[in-house]
Amino acid sequence: MRHYIVIIFTVLLSANTFAQTQRMNHLETSRTFTVENKITTIQPLLQEADRQLRTMDYEGTLFKLESAVAQEPASAEALMLRAKFKKMTGMDTEAKLDVQMAESINPYAPSIYGYEGNGALLNVLSVEPERYVQPLGKTKKLNDYYEALDRKIAADELKNYEIDYIEYALQNIETDNLNEALDALEIATRKFPNSALAYDLKGMILKKQGNVEAAVAAFSKAVVFEPDFAIAWYNLGQAERSRGNYDKSKKYLDRAIELQSDLTKAYFERAILHKQIGEKEAAIEDYNAVIDLQGSAYMEAFLNRGLTKKMLGDFTGALADLDQVIDEFPDNADLRKNRGNLYLLFGMPQRAIEDYSKAIQLDDEHAEAYYNRAIAFLTIYDKVSACADLDRSIELGHDMAEEIKTYSCSHW
Secondary structure, eight states: OHHHHHHHHHHHHHHHHHHHHHHHHHOOOSTTOOOOSOOOSOHHHHHHHHHHHHTTOHHHHHHHHHHHHHHOTTOHHHHHHHHHHHHHTTOHHHHHHHHHHHHHHOTTHHHHTTTTOGGGGGGTSOOOGGGGOOOOOHHHHHHHHHHHHHHHHHTTOSOHHHHHHHHHHHHHHHTTOHHHHHHHHHHHHHHSTTOHHHHHHHHHHHHHTTOHHHHHHHHHHHHHHOTTOHHHHHHHHHHHHHTTOHHHHHHHHHHHHHHOTTOHHHHHHHHHHHHHTTOHHHHHHHHHHHHHHHGGGOHHHHHHHHHHHHHTTOHHHHHHHHHHHHHHOTTOHHHHHHHHHHHHHTTOHHHHHHHHHHHHHHOTTOHHHHHHHHHHHHHTTOHHHHHHHHHHHHHTTOTTHHHHHHHHSTTO
């Protein structure tokens, strides 16, 4: 059958290759290229041709594609689908010619229509996973301090008034009364100048207020007064990372984990550091450690591990982690959008559209969800829906939407 199709296709090519090449010579490669204003009539042809190509009905695919290109010779999507067909049937040279023509009409067409595989969609999708890392809750941040305070009280390491100042500071930190907490800690460090816990809490507040240099000084005093204070080493590592001192940060975080092997937020912070210096595999190891320690109680680790796997191209692993997080947080629009991206990269546009639509249902002003859903609609040759979504994402201020619309919807 394939030999038969190749013979038919060769005959057809001999009739139109010269004309196709001539058209190439006249196509503009800039944005000034326009097509006659009309609503496309070839969408059903392309959708059926795509279905037939997936089921290896080459003969049916061929004639629908030829009909589509004949009706709209400047349709980038028709040319790209025909290029995919030619490539699959061994017509590599002719396929490249179609790709060149499509690119001259829409430079994003090869990425959108998957000529080199669905992974190329990363060139056009809105993918900013680091923006959707869920921050640690305030309670989780302070739990370690309450536990440290309890241990010191049990070991009779603190004086009564020192305990009162620290508890008062913690209560005010919980309610965001940072200045009140800082005043209490200033008094505590004057009355108890060797209080590592007081200095550490003081540093945490100073860092939150943007005074990182003063925070580092406070954390440094805490580890001098108490060299085995894991939380203080963690805070010092976090502060040095924020200053770009990555070697110091890694050293201090390693020390925190060495001192307290179940200090999950130190693993979490070190994973962020690993990603910043390009060591994503090491980051995944740290997320694994967090999950081993706390399991589903630490859903941020599943989310971050999934997004890191996505950066490494492990889409299956990323999807598994995102599935687990979405089960826990089903009403998070950003999570839905991220999973939609993975489905689209897996070649499952309908599942992607479902997730993007859910994200939009949860947040009607989610510009990226509209934009990415538009890309998903384009991949299934539904330009009506795609261009409507691009219009909405433009209204919401998405940077790339106007660019994609210029090339994909210019003849509407």
